[in-house]
Amino acid sequence: MDMTPIDRIRSFNRTVTRRIGALGDDYLGRGRPLGASRLLFEIGREGANLRDLRSRLSLDSGYLSRLLRSLEADGLLALERAPDDARARRAILTRKGLKEWAVLDSRSQDLATSLLASLGDAQRERMIAAMAEVERFLRASEVEIAVAAPDGTAARHCLQAYFHELQQRFDSGFDPALSVSAAPGELTPPNGTFLLARLDGHPVGCGALKRIGRGVGEIKRMWVDPTARGLGIAQRLLEALEGEAAALGMRILRLDTNRSLDEARALYLRNGYREIPRYNDNPYAHHWFEKTRAKRAVSRPNSAKTSGRAGGA
Amino acid sequence: MDMTPIDRIRSFNRTVTRRIGALGDDYLGRGRPLGASRLLFEIGREGANLRDLRSRLSLDSGYLSRLLRSLEADGLLALERAPDDARARRAILTRKGLKEWAVLDSRSQDLATSLLASLGDAQRERMIAAMAEVERFLRASEVEIAVAAPDGTAARHCLQAYFHELQQRFDSGFDPALSVSAAPGELTPPNGTFLLARLDGHPVGCGALKRIGRGVGEIKRMWVDPTARGLGIAQRLLEALEGEAAALGMRILRLDTNRSLDEARALYLRNGYREIPRYNDNPYAHHWFEKTRAKRAVSRPNSAKTSGRAGGA
DNA sequence: CCATTTGTCTGACTTTAGTCAGATGAATGG
DNA sequence: CCATTCATCTGACTAAAGTCAGACAAATGG
Numbered sequence: 001m002d003m004t005p006i007d008r009i010r011s012f013n014r015t016v017t018r019r020i021g022a023l024g025d026d027y028l029g030r031g032r033p034l035g036a037s038r039l040l041f042e043i044g045r046e047g048a049n050l051r052d053l054r055s056r057l058s059l060d061s062g063y064l065s066r067l068l069r070s071l072e073a074d075g076l077l078a079l080e081r082a083p084d085d086a087r088a089r090r091a092i093l094t095r096k097g098l099k100e101w102a103v104l105d106s107r108s109q110d111l112a113t114s115l116l117a118s119l120g121d122a123q124r125e126r127m128i129a130a131m132a133e134v135e136r137f138l139r140a141s142e143v144e145i146a147v148a149a150p151d152g153t154a155a156r157h158c159l160q161a162y163f164h165e166l167q168q169r170f171d172s173g174f175d176p177a178l179s180v181s182a183a184p185g186e187l188t189p190p191n192g193t194f195l196l197a198r199l200d201g202h203p204v205g206c207g208a209l210k211r212i213g214r215g216v217g218e219i220k221r222m223w224v225d226p227t228a229r230g231l232g233i234a235q236r237l238l239e240a241l242e243g244e245a246a247a248l249g250m251r252i253l254r255l256d257t258n259r260s261l262d263e264a265r266a267l268y269l270r271n272g273y274r275e276i277p278r279y280n281d282n283p284y285a286h287h288w289f290e291k292t293r294a295k296r297a298v299s300r301p302n303s304a305k306t307s308g309r310a311g312g313a
Numbered sequence: 314m315d316m317t318p319i320d321r322i323r324s325f326n327r328t329v330t331r332r333i334g335a336l337g338d339d340y341l342g343r344g345r346p347l348g349a350s351r352l353l354f355e356i357g358r359e360g361a362n363l364r365d366l367r368s369r370l371s372l373d374s375g376y377l378s379r380l381l382r383s384l385e386a387d388g389l390l391a392l393e394r395a396p397d398d399a400r401a402r403r404a405i406l407t408r409k410g411l412k413e414w415a416v417l418d419s420r421s422q423d424l425a426t427s428l429l430a431s432l433g434d435a436q437r438e439r440m441i442a443a444m445a446e447v448e449r450f451l452r453a454s455e456v457e458i459a460v461a462a463p464d465g466t467a468a469r470h471c472l473q474a475y476f477h478e479l480q481q482r483f484d485s486g487f488d489p490a491l492s493v494s495a496a497p498g499e500l501t502p503p504n505g506t507f508l509l510a511r512l513d514g515h516p517v518g519c520g521a522l523k524r525i526g527r528g529v530g531e532i533k534r535m536w537v538d539p540t541a542r543g544l545g546i547a548q549r550l551l552e553a554l555e556g557e558a559a560a561l562g563m564r565i566l567r568l569d570t571n572r573s574l575d576e577a578r579a580l581y582l583r584n585g586y587r588e589i590p591r592y593n594d595n596p597y598a599h600h601w602f603e604k605t606r607a608k609r610a611v612s613r614p615n616s617a618k619t620s621g622r623a624g625g626a
Numbered sequence: 627c628c629a630t631t632t633g634t635c636t637g638a639c640t641t642t643a644g645t646c647a648g649a650t651g652a653a654t655g656g
Numbered sequence: 657c658c659a660t661t662c663a664t665c666t667g668a669c670t671a672a673a674g675t676c677a678g679a680c681a682a683a684t685g686g
Contacts, residue, residue: 006426008441008445051663062664065665069665087651109319109323112319115454116322118549127446127451131325132325133439134443137439141332142332230436232432235433346671348673362633363633372674398683400633400634401682402634
């Protein structure tokens with residue numbers, strides 16, 4: 001019974017879609033087409049803007065329009081202009097629609113309940129814990145890392161959270177002004193980069209690169225939202241930063257860190273960073289690390305992989 | 314972040330169907346309608362009987378017939394008479410069909426791979442483990458317990474496995490002939506019952522009840538397939554047996570068990586069985602238990618949550 | 627051998643789902 | 657104010673999914 005991870009996922013996939021997907025589809029329904037029920041459910045108690053509905057359910061605008069019409073004809077919802085933008089519209093459930101929504105909601109509860117029904121307490125607990133874990137990791141695999149403006153809204157959000165956390169964790173508190181600089185200009189090419197990790201569009205982590213010498217970069221502002229830790233996001237950010245560093249011609253990467261940040265230290269050590277003597281005057285730093293990029297050991301001409309352009313497609 | 318189990322499941326449901334369901338649907342596809350691809354995939358390398366396909370994918374026979382026709386027209390499969398039953402037919406993939414199947418198969422691998430792609434080794438391992446666990450429990454909730462003929466095929470399969478296991482586990486080996494009798498006639502109403510636990514139609518456990526006196530029943534043949542242990546099936550069987558016992562007018566339940574069967578002993582103790590002196594001459598027994606049904610007692614109301622099989626679809 | 631049941635097919639449908647090319651009116655950025 | 661862009665709606669489609677009532681031949685159970 002030893003399965004590869006791939007097999008395991010495929011099997012999981014089958015079981016889950018059969019057990020949940022199948023039920024899930026017809027616990028909705030209620031006489032009206034599935035699409036309409038899903039839409040009704042998605043609108044929710046507070047109502048929703050059509051634009052959001054369109055993107056959340058990825059519906060064609062014409063199709064959405066028609067579905068809404070049919071629900072409207074059944075007296076389940078009303079469409080009104082959005083308060084701020086007269087082009088946009090907003091769907092609100094009527095009293096009848098809310099009732100219908102409640103039915104759908106309770107059905108979805110029944111589905112969940114039926115999964116629990118046949119398990120004992122101990123089993124339930126374990127299943128719930130395992131589900132939470134799977135969900136967490138599935139979400140982790142949705143995290144996207146990309147270059148972003150270090151002074152954008154999302155970036156500022158992360159940095160603020162980052163500073164706030166340092167303040168909490170450092171024995172001495174933390175004042176960005178006393179720390180080593182990392183102004184937006186220093187974190188944009190060609191001087192550096194700023195990377196953001198996003199989940200569902202929301203920022204959940206960041207990391208930056210700042211040039212501090214010829215071929216030497218410094219890693220700064222590494223932070224992951226507490227709710228998203230343990231998912232390997234920091235690792236991915238670090239790898240991405242190293243990639244960016246290479247692109248910016250930095251062969252040596254340095255960084256400093258505070259003694260209270262154990263996870264960070266572990267991360268760097270795990271990734272081949274060696275502790276070195278103090279290289280800056282950051283008052284908050286207790287450890288300094290450095291890593292030199294390997295000399296692309298195989299720059300021999302017969303590594304034709306890159307230039308070869310063998311068979312296409 | 315404290316969610317009730319129900320919320321947890323619903324959230325899991327959403328995440329998984331969005332992440333896997335959505336991808337899953339279009340990794341198939343390949344130019345032909347989803348239904349046809351699914352069918353092709355389901356037929357598999359060994360081919361399949363139409364009847365099985367119909368039930369596995371729950372398709373209307375007319376619809377299935379049409380889908381098969383279109384795949385046949387594309388030269389992907391051939392239909393042949395089933396060897397044993399000239400009414401039945403069997404779908405077999407042609408060489409071209411197998412090729413197409415392989416493509417679908419590899420796509421489904423890609424899907425799995427993409428879920429792993431962004432995780433580190435440690436995370437992967439944990440996710441896979443959690444998936445295995447969730448899957449296990451989901452399957453557990455598919456187990457159905459029902460009365461069955463003690464001399465049916467499925468029952469004989471279980472009993473054989475049961476005897477075989479006892480033979481392995483008892484220090485003394487095990488010979489059914491030396492043990493206390495439990496002939497089919499003793500395990501059918503009004504003398505007793507035989508319950509089977511099935512998963513996907515396959516037997517995975519059993520338990521029986523035999524009348525041994527006025528208002529006194531004996532629990533026998535409790536067994537759960539090793540691959541399905543830890544899912545609470547024995548617990549459910551026991552509860553179901555107690556229900557049957559009540560229906561058969563047995564107020565006292567007894568049973569014996571061998572010293573090597575620790576899990577069994579734990580199960581009975583957990584369920585309110587008290588150890589009593591030897592009440593039979595079973596040479597394989599070391600412990601004897603008894604439980605008297607409460608007189609419609611006001612046992613704590615919160616024990617009512619067992620296998621309620623809550624609000625069905 | 628005959629009445630039934632079983633497994634599959636066929637034809638004639640209806641519903642859902644999904645797409646596309648405009649039309650319309652409101653914002654938006656000079 | 658004007659050209660664009662945006663958000664939505666409409667009409668005219670097509671394709672896919674699903675349903676139903678027979679028809680037919682093979683098996684099954686007396």
